Amino acid sequence: MRRFDNYVADYDINKRSFMEIAISIITGLMIVGALYAIHARDLLSAVIACGIVGYGLVICFLLLKAPDLAIVQIVVETITLIIMVAVVLDSSREERYSKPDAQGFISIATSILILVVLFYFFKISIESLDAFGSGSLRMAGPYIEGAAEKTGSANLVTGVVFDFRGYDTLGEATVLVTAVLGVLTILRIKGKK
Amino acid sequence: MKGMTVIVKKTTQLIAGIVFLYGIYIIIHGHLTPGGGFAGGVILAGSFILLILSFGSDFINLTKEEAGTTMYENLAILVVVFLAVSGLLIGARVFFLNWLPKGNVGELVSAGLLPLFNIFVGIEVASSILTIFLALVIFKEEISE
Numbered sequence: 001m002r003r004f005d006n007y008v009a010d011y012d013i014n015k016r017s018f019m020e021i022a023i024s025i026i027t028g029l030m031i032v033g034a035l036y037a038i039h040a041r042d043l044l045s046a047v048i049a050c051g052i053v054g055y056g057l058v059i060c061f062l063l064l065k066a067p068d069l070a071i072v073q074i075v076v077e078t079i080t081l082i083i084m085v086a087v088v089l090d091s092s093r094e095e096r097y098s099k100p101d102a103q104g105f106i107s108i109a110t111s112i113l114i115l116v117v118l119f120y121f122f123k124i125s126i127e128s129l130d131a132f133g134s135g136s137l138r139m140a141g142p143y144i145e146g147a148a149e150k151t152g153s154a155n156l157v158t159g160v161v162f163d164f165r166g167y168d169t170l171g172e173a174t175v176l177v178t179a180v181l182g183v184l185t186i187l188r189i190k191g192k193k
Numbered sequence: 194m195k196g197m198t199v200i201v202k203k204t205t206q207l208i209a210g211i212v213f214l215y216g217i218y219i220i221i222h223g224h225l226t227p228g229g230g231f232a233g234g235v236i237l238a239g240s241f242i243l244l245i246l247s248f249g250s251d252f253i254n255l256t257k258e259e260a261g262t263t264m265y266e267n268l269a270i271l272v273v274v275f276l277a278v279s280g281l282l283i284g285a286r287v288f289f290l291n292w293l294p295k296g297n298v299g300e301l302v303s304a305g306l307l308p309l310f311n312i313f314v315g316i317e318v319a320s321s322i323l324t325i326f327l328a329l330v331i332f333k334e335e336i337s338e
């Protein structure tokens with residue numbers, strides 16, 4: 001089992017520049033897809049363009065060596081896309097367009113203001129961050145060191161998710177149950193008579 | 194919702210079982226290889242969604258199926274909570290205590306409680322996603338009647 005220091009060292013020296021370029025290209029593609037999804041008149045192509053964002057994220061996860069996340073993302077993205085396509089095919093394919101009135105211009109101005117403020121704070125926070133791929137959180141070391149002996153799990157992610165961070169996982173599962181209850185409450189109004 | 198053509202139906206017959214087995218594999222090997230309860234559960238739900246989409250909604254009794262998935266979802270989350278609490282009952286007063294013997298790292302039966310957590314979270318996620326899908330399909334059927 002490799003030590004934590006070695007892991008960080010060969011991570012940021014060899015692959016860093018390639019990784020930065022690849023992830024920048026994929027992120028740019030995702031932004032283009034999201035912009036197209038907003039402006040497309042045909043709702044079916046807008047839904048498909050949303051898929052670019054999800055599958056681009058899958059490739060980013062794989063490049064960053066997170067196969068657990070990539071599996072979940074690719075499956076959830078596929079099922080969401082199927083449901084969205086079914087909904088679009090069943091309702092209308094054309095987006096309704098109306099000219100913005102006074103309230104619309106106020107909303108546009110507010111969102112531009114929020115965007116500027118967010119970019120300002122992003123710029124401040126990015127300057128204080130480490131370079132991409134180097135540096136790690138304070139808790140990452142203790143998790144990687146000897147996690148296999150502590151939890152008995154060969155897959156570190158499962159060890160963290162169900163052992164060290166069990167509360168979080170229980171919360172996620174509960175959120176899923178609550179979401180299903182909400183969907184049933186809204187959609188099954190007629191219920192079982 | 195109507196079924197699709199005979200080509201799609203035949204391909205689904207060949208593929209759906211393999212997808213189902215792959216989901217079970219991902220769940221059971223969750224503590225050894227990438228994946229786990231969440232990923233495997235969504236794959237399991239995907240195999241059922243594939244069947245319902247290709248064979249149409251009168252292929253199975255949707256309302257009966259939905260009652261079953263709702264029950265399994267609630268039972269599975271109950272078992273997860275019980276497993277988490279079981280550490281309190283065994284002796285040490287720790288929530289989410291991994292009290293079963295750890296075994297050898299890398300074997301299929303190892304890591305104490307973690308495979309059990311994976312299995313029940315997998316059942317819970319699969320039945321949750323299937324319930325949401327079935328609720329949408331039933332809603333559409335009721336609207337069109």
